[in-house]
Amino acid sequence: MPQTTRAAVVESGGAPFTLCDVVLDDPGPNEAVIRLVAAGVCHTDLGVASGGLPFPLPGVLGHEGAGVVEAVGAAVTRVAPGDHVVLSFTSCGDCRDCRGGHPAYCSTWLPLNLLGGRRADGSSTLGRDGEPLGGHFFGQSSFAERALADERSLVKVDADVPLTSIAPLGCGVQTGVGAVWNVLRPAAGDTVVVLGAGAVGLSAVMAAALSPATTIVAVDRITERLRLAQELGATHTVDPGSADLAESIAGITGGRGADGVVETTGNVGVLRRGVDTLAARGTLVVVGAPPFGTEVALDVNGLLGGKRVVGLTLGDSETQTFIPALVELVKRGRLPLHRLIGTYAFEDIGRAVRDMTEGKTIKPVLTFAGP
Numbered sequence: 001m002p003q004t005t006r007a008a009v010v011e012s013g014g015a016p017f018t019l020c021d022v023v024l025d026d027p028g029p030n031e032a033v034i035r036l037v038a039a040g041v042c043h044t045d046l047g048v049a050s051g052g053l054p055f056p057l058p059g060v061l062g063h064e065g066a067g068v069v070e071a072v073g074a075a076v077t078r079v080a081p082g083d084h085v086v087l088s089f090t091s092c093g094d095c096r097d098c099r100g101g102h103p104a105y106c107s108t109w110l111p112l113n114l115l116g117g118r119r120a121d122g123s124s125t126l127g128r129d130g131e132p133l134g135g136h137f138f139g140q141s142s143f144a145e146r147a148l149a150d151e152r153s154l155v156k157v158d159a160d161v162p163l164t165s166i167a168p169l170g171c172g173v174q175t176g177v178g179a180v181w182n183v184l185r186p187a188a189g190d191t192v193v194v195l196g197a198g199a200v201g202l203s204a205v206m207a208a209a210l211s212p213a214t215t216i217v218a219v220d221r222i223t224e225r226l227r228l229a230q231e232l233g234a235t236h237t238v239d240p241g242s243a244d245l246a247e248s249i250a251g252i253t254g255g256r257g258a259d260g261v262v263e264t265t266g267n268v269g270v271l272r273r274g275v276d277t278l279a280a281r282g283t284l285v286v287v288g289a290p291p292f293g294t295e296v297a298l299d300v301n302g303l304l305g306g307k308r309v310v311g312l313t314l315g316d317s318e319t320q321t322f323i324p325a326l327v328e329l330v331k332r333g334r335l336p337l338h339r340l341i342g343t344y345a346f347e348d349i350g351r352a353v354r355d356m357t358e359g360k361t362i363k364p365v366l367t368f369a370g371p
């Protein structure tokens with residue numbers, strides 16, 4: 001029997017998150033029902049809620065869920081009721097990139113995760129008053145007390161680690177860490193520059209601090225964030241409001257430039273300046289997403305020194321391997337995510353969004369009352 005659950009529904013672009021009862025469909029053969037314990041709030045949720053992306057509204061967002069498996073479909077083998085899970089994006093498991101270990105580049109990624117609002121077969125996972133709601137967001141729609149998720153979205157995790165402390169692994173943290181570990185792969189003595197010290201940027205700083213890079217530069221206009229970046233492993237900080245970025249990086253690196261740059265701001269002016277700070281054979285990873293259709297101008301001759309500009313989705317992570325490794329680091333205190341997290345009761349989602357927008361909380365995590 002489909003069950004009723006409480007969810008934060010966005011009625012239309014620009015409308016607030018409003019808690020109401022919705023009907024969750026029964027799990028299909030490869031799906032599970034998860035009781036949410038925690039769910040991180042990410043800028044992509046706010047981008048969709050504001051109407052900036054063509055996701056079907058009214059609908060339920062949320063894509064950094066963590067919880068406990070309650071029920072599983074007949075073909076599910078990876079998880080069982082009672083398992084603690086982190087929810088991440090979904091993928092088909094069968095295309096060339098999925099088979100190659102790169103599910104974030106699945107050929108069905110956009111419709112299955114961001115734009116479709118339904119299962120791959122076109123059916124809805126959520127409804128209200130007999131009408132379908134936009135759901136299946138990143139394979140989960142976890143701003144709800146219960147969520148229906150694809151088995152491929154679920155990563156079983158160590159039950160000893162509090163779910164509130166690891167919910168953001170499903171999107172923001174794996175994106176920032178993956179930019180450094182999976183793309184830049186710093187060599188001994190490298191300089192890594194992180195543009196923007198939000199949740200993704202600070203995750204990249206922490207990942208660089210766990211790598212052979214010896215110079216880690218955090219760039220942001222907010223002084224408290226730069227201070228936090230230093231505590232998390234940045235060796236240098238630059239406030240581009242008071243110092244020229246290229247000159248600062250040249251000064252820090254003795255004129256060589258950055259071996260790796262992680263661009264998290266989504267601002268194409270910042271992206272351009274980041275490319276200009278690259279050393280020969282340096283790589284800039286584009287993580288921040290500007291509005292669809294945005295273009296950027298680059299100095300072509302400036303690229304000829306072996307420079308690379310690489311786009312990235314979700315850290316190019318193979319979630320089943322990557323997320324448990326990050327959980328282990330959190331458990332051992334080597335990836336101090338708690339420094340980024342502020343917790344809010346699910347009912348206070350509006351305040352969580354406001355605090356995030358105003359920069360008071362880097363990574364709001366919603367918490368749900370018990371079973």
Ligand code: ZN
Nearest residue numbers: 092095098106
């Ligand atoms: Zn695929």
